Amino acid sequence: MSFEDYFNTIVDNVNKRIEKYIKGNVKELYEASYYLFKAGGKRLRPLILVASSDLLGGERERAYLAGAAVEVLHTFTLIHDDIMDEDTTRRGMPTVHVKWGIPMAILAGDLLHAKAFEILNDSFKGTSNNKISKAFEIFTKAIIIISEGQALDMQFEDRSIVSEEEYLDMITRKTAMLFSASAALGGLIATENEKEVEALAQYGLNLGIAFQIIDDILGLVADEKELGKPVYSDIREGKKTILVIKAIKEAKEDEKEKILKTLGNKNATKDELSAVAEIIKKYSLEYAYTKAEEYMKKAIDSLESISWKNNEAGKALKYLAEFTVKRRK
Template sequence: MTVSDSPKYRTLLNELVRGELGRLVREELLRRWPETAEELSASSRYALVPAGKMLRPLMALQAAQAVGGNPSEIVAAVLGLEYLHAATLVHDDIIDGDLTRRGRPSVPAAYGIPNAIVTGDNLIFSAFESIVDEPWVASPARVIAAVGELAETGRDLCRGQVLESQLVADLDAGAEWYAEMIRLKTGALFRAACYIGAILGGAGAAAGAGLAAYGENVGIAFQIRDDLLAYVATPEQTGKPGTSDLRNGRPTLPLIVAYQRAEDADRDELRAVLARRAARENDVDWVHGLVLSCDAVAGAHDVMAAHVERAIGELAVLTPSPSVAVLTDIARWTTSEPR
């Protein structure tokens, strides 16, 4: 049985969310964001609740536990990672014009674009507040390091978004810069999750660096998985439109692989489809056919699997433990089939 068809990995995140650490995160999230009539708090809560996979705070808690820390002491702090993630989703939906998120109206659709912009901003500031909120469970130096990592991550996210915008409808530039773009836009926040969890959990330099590198590689694999969902999953499974990337002229990895493998005539047509944002009636079906005929899904999957193996290799710096095993399983989950 391969990783991709193993039921163990397909159900992993649901089990983590239902587990003890998942319960702690959910309870703290609801405690900090109660129902309210105040619009900014209500729109921020809407972006956060019901929670998604909460993968980043859960990875942070596992990282803390892997280096000998007590994860229950840093739940409030690592929730800041979920706030920053939610903020990026709100702003992404504004940029992309997406009307649905997690199977319901996106924040811009529900509250309007002006309020959605402010909602994302509010969540970013809340992320920093969560890390410095007293009582501190780590030394001031470690808290400062966590804040610095969150700030650097925020800048990386912005750099990644700008780079992604520069690659629109440009498959040649996409082929050159895609890896750096997803490292910044997605890998950075996973890196931060694991590093912040480790540093607040008491990690030494080697363990902190190893967990940061692990997180970055998992994040890169996660983004490639997300790129692939448009070709292997339904909108009902993902909770968002499967055509968003095409409609926004975005050169995702399956498209880049197909472009590199296609005949010249198909390469020209793919460039034209992206330039017109898949506006013609049969454009989406044509692209899907090209991706399948070029075996681009498998090609992108191979790149994703390579990052998973790099991530797992970075965990060698840690003493084997149940938390290290969970982190290994999370990395392997990225290659599982969507459910």
């Protein structure tokens, strides 16, 4: 089976389960809740989850459900983050709060948050009590840490200087935790061996850090249409990405001044944003790519510490780590 077939089978099955669960008779609420799933998305977290389960011989039906749970959870965070960050475009479409208003968007996120737990519960139903408790522990811990990461991200917008260490801590919480939880939950479906589950958690965590660094890079270099959201929005919002942090540290005084003047300025013109982006790229692009590759390699190293029961799944997980760094959107 080719990677493409392997991944497509997973995505189709996960999507079917999402569609089945995100249905109800309060029309507007369910439309707003289901909207972003129709708009695309890579389903990276379910792919990691199902392949992690496959790697250790887990049941596919349980893995599809747990995959749907993490994707639904991820989508809830996107809807709420877009309100908080005042983002108006996502996946090439207006964000949920732009289309339905902030109250309905808050509610749609809340519904998906609860639905994610409903689906996870069904995924682990009938397994041992320890496994069910562990699954909910991984899931709840992830959401708590993600919320903390989002709070830090917002706090950083109001600070001019943030260290690389603080940035890494923040993206570990905000982004990498859910990748880590996805891989760990996949492992947990197959085994209660803590070492193997922990190795998968490490794989997901390092892949997640690489993913966010690349996301921050793409916010500066990607094609706007391909990305599905405005480039430079990170600069306008004053996001302290690894590229911004490195550039502020390395740039000459006049360049540094330009960066700090434009960063977080909601009225900055496209030309100003573009000029600042060029400065940042000059000092940071290579550095950020190198960092992302380091984390990607750590992720792959983690996989090597596990005895694979399914070679195809192991190769798929390696491919996903590499894809994370190579992707252009």
